Amino acid sequence: MVVLAAPDPTTMVHAITRAIYMLPQIDPQDMHNRMKKLYSWPDVARRTEIVYNRALKCSNPPLLDRLSRYLTCGTWAGKIFCIVMIVNFLLWRLLQLWKPDKDIEVVPDIQVPKSQHEETPFGSRKEESL
Numbered sequence: 461m462v463v464l465a466a467p468d469p470t471t472m473v474h475a476i477t478r479a480i481y482m483l484p485q486i487d488p489q490d491m492h493n494r495m496k497k498l499y500s501w502p503d504v505a506r507r508t509e510i511v512y513n514r515a516l517k518c519s520n521p522p523l524l525d526r527l528s529r530y531l532t533c534g535t536w537a538g539k540i541f542c543i544v545m546i547v548n549f550l551l552w553r554l555l556q557l558w559k560p561d562k563d564i565e566v567v568p569d570i571q572v573p574k575s576q577h578e579e580t581p582f583g584s585r586k587e588e589s590l
Contacts, residue, residue, distance in 0.1 A: 461486055
């Protein structure tokens, strides 16, 4: 069920009211079956993995560079972002002192056979690119 509205309060209230009145006529099982066709969880997992791998390839600028960028996000928001980042950084350093990296066991990557990615409990899956 989707009720579209313009981005102004009056229209949004009207659309929400319409959606509330439509709700009793909607069959939950029918809605579930329609939504089930829209998503393939193996596909969602594959796409998520692609996004994570791309994020890992991005550069990680130093804290001072990030803080200067956050300061440009607005008069108050930039300052709040900087405070959150500084607290986050200090917490990270505190945790490193409490439990140094050398004391944490590194978990090896699991090598999953390619054939395991091809078959799912719901049938075969063809590879698609984004």
